[in-house]
Amino acid sequence: MSAFYADWMNLLLRWGHMIAGIAWIGTSFYFVALDLSLRKRKNMPAGVLGTAWEVHGGGFYHVEKFSVAPKNLPDDLIWFKWEAYLTWITGMLLMAVQFYWNASAWLIDPNILPMEPWQAIALSLTSLAGGWLVYDGLCRSPLGRNLNVLAGLVFILILAAAYLFTHVFSGRGALIHVGVLVGTLMAFNVFAIIIPNQKKITAALFAGETPDPKYGIIGKQRSMHNTYLTLPVLVMMVSGHYPMLTGHPHAWLLVGLIVIGGGALRHFLVRHEVGEPLDGYAWTFPVIAIALILAMWMTAPQARDVAGISVTDQEVMDISQKHCISCHAAKPVNEAFETPPKEVVLETIAEMRRFAPLVNKFAVQTDAMPLGNETAMTDKERDQLGAWIAAQ
Numbered sequence: 061m062s063a064f065y066a067d068w069m070n071l072l073l074r075w076g077h078m079i080a081g082i083a084w085i086g087t088s089f090y091f092v093a094l095d096l097s098l099r100k101r102k103n104m105p106a107g108v109l110g111t112a113w114e115v116h117g118g119g120f121y122h123v124e125k126f127s128v129a130p131k132n133l134p135d136d137l138i139w140f141k142w143e144a145y146l147t148w149i150t151g152m153l154l155m156a157v158q159f160y161w162n163a164s165a166w167l168i169d170p171n172i173l174p175m176e177p178w179q180a181i182a183l184s185l186t187s188l189a190g191g192w193l194v195y196d197g198l199c200r201s202p203l204g205r206n207l208n209v210l211a212g213l214v215f216i217l218i219l220a221a222a223y224l225f226t227h228v229f230s231g232r233g234a235l236i237h238v239g240v241l242v243g244t245l246m247a248f249n250v251f252a253i254i255i256p257n258q259k260k261i262t263a264a265l266f267a268g269e270t271p272d273p274k275y276g277i278i279g280k281q282r283s284m285h286n287t288y289l290t291l292p293v294l295v296m297m298v299s300g301h302y303p304m305l306t307g308h309p310h311a312w313l314l315v316g317l318i319v320i321g322g323g324a325l326r327h328f329l330v331r332h333e334v335g336e337p338l339d340g341y342a343w344t345f346p347v348i349a350i351a352l353i354l355a356m357w358m359t360a361p362q363a364r365d366v367a368g369i370s371v372t373d374q375e376v377m378d379i380s381q382k383h384c385i386s387c388h389a390a391k392p393v394n395e396a397f398e399t400p401p402k403e404v405v406l407e408t409i410a411e412m413r414r415f416a417p418l419v420n421k422f423a424v425q426t427d428a429m430p431l432g433n434e435t436a437m438t439d440k441e442r443d444q445l446g447a448w449i450a451a452q
Contacts, residue, residue, distance in 0.1 A: 064398050069157050077150040084143035085290055089329075091140075092287045095280075096334040098125055107131070128273045129261050137262070141255050148247035155240060159233060160184075162396045165431040169230035183228060184237060191221055191241045192248050199281070207281075214285065218242060218319055222312035230432045231306035232299075238315050239296025242289050249282035287330070292322035304359040307426030314355055321351030361425045366447035373409045376448045380406045383423075383435045416449045424449065 098110030109127040113120065159166045163177035167184070175183070195217060204210045221241050225234035257275035264271040295318050299305045305314055324347040331341040386394045388406040404415050412419065422429040423437070424446040430437055 066157060066161065066396070067398070070154065073150055073154040073157060077147065077154050080143055080146035080150055084147045087140050087143055088283070088287050088290065092283070092330055093333045094123060095125070096330060096336075128276055129265055129271050131265070133262060133265055139255070139258075141250055144247050144250035148243060148251075151240065151243055155184075155236070159236065165394075165396055165434060167229055167233040167432070169233075169432045170436070171427075171433050172226075172230065173228045175228075180229065180233075187221065187224065187237070188241055188244050191217070192244055195245050196248075196252070204281075215316070215319060219312065219316050222315035226312045231303070231308075231311065231426075231428060232431075235296055235299040235306050235311060235315070239293050239299070242293040242296065246286045246289055246293070249286055253282045254279040288323045288326050289319075291326045292319045295322060303422055303426040303428035304361075307428045308359060310358065314358060317351045317355045317358075321348050321355070324348050324351070364424060364443050364446040366443055366450055369443060369447035371444045371448040371451075373448075375444060376412055377409060379437075379441050379445060380412060383430050383437045383441070384419075386435075387431070413452060416452060419445060420449045 094112055094114075097112045097114075099112065100110050104111060105124070107126050107128070107130060109125050111125070112123045114123065115121070160177075160181050163180050167180045168175050168177065195214065198204055198210060198213050198217070203213060218238065218241070222234070222238045225237045228234075229237060257279045260275050261271040296315070305311060308314055324344040328341055328344040328348070332338075380388075384406045386392060387397050388400045388404050390400065390405055390407065392398070392400055402418075404418060405411050406415060406419070419429075424442050427433060427437070427442070
């Protein structure tokens with residue numbers, strides 16, 4: 061596949077993924093807020109758990125929620141499922157185009173673990189399937205009956221997965237896999253648990269039977285997991301643009317801070333949106349602040365000790381020739397690119413000076429470049445680049 065067609069596939073899949081994801085997150089956020097805004101009122105119909113009055117777009121809405129289900133269902137019942145399915149499908153296709161197609165550049169870092177592309181892809185797919193099986197097993201186990209214990213175990217699962225990914229994949233590949241794993245848990249919660257349980261309730265009603273309330277309880281549990289994982293997974297999905305995250309030697313700990321901070325932020329939004337008293341969720345503010353401060357402290361740039369290193373312009377150009385211009389040239393020779401990434405060209409000393417801050421960010425302060433360190437850039441060469449940039 062030429063880089064031109066790969067770019068178009070990447071763009072269209074990324075667009076589709078964003079569209080589906082926005083729709084899924086929107087419905088998820090809405091229904092969680094709706095659940096929490098329900099109130100018991102006088103003269104409610106039999107079986108109604110609570111009602112909510114809402115205003116939007118110039119109109120007023122009156123919504124009722126049944127404790128299990130109404131006695132009868134209409135033929136035009138609306139199911140919210142394809143948003144989740146399409147988000148996962150487009151995400152996996154995007155994963156294939158972006159990370160699997162050029163696995164040697166995007167997914168594999170020989171300094172972390174030398175692998176063949178097929179081995180990295182197999183490990184990726186196996187870990188996603190295994191992650192779901194472990195998570196689902198925890199939810200179904202007796203431990204899953206205690207919400208706090210289950211939340212702690214799910215957090216440990218994500219942290220363990222992050223540790224594994226950072227020790228087998230490249231920096232970008234590792235954090236995107238954390239995002240894909242969490243997204244897989246969320247999508248399969250809908251596909252394998254929430255929708256099948258709703259169908260069992262619906263089938264019982266159509267058969268004139270009383271539905272088992274456990275199906276609704278289980279579905280609600282998985283739905284709440286999804287909403288608290290939404291904000292952390294969004295950070296993982298964009299992490300590839302931030303080498304301070306992907307290039308950190310302890311990126312798996314950053315994942316833990318993102319999950320804690322993102323989950324606390326989601327809790328604040330959930331409770332604040334329905335007008336609950338602030339003192340019930342004020343604890344989220346210090347949690348979010350501490351997680352953010354720790355993450356910023358961990359990712360603060362560490363200056364290289366370049367004292368006494370003297371580097372000539374020609375030596376810098378030799379480093380660029382060896383490690384950079386296969387991609388960062390007016391006409392890249394790397395088959396993954398038809399144009400230089402981010403329009404950064406490093407073929408002359410003037411261009412090296414122009415883009416020195418980016419070179420320092422991606423190739424000196426972190427090892428985000430070269431991609432997957434395909435050209436085996438050494439620490440000595442990174443020090444030389446750092447010394448030259450500092451002297452400009």
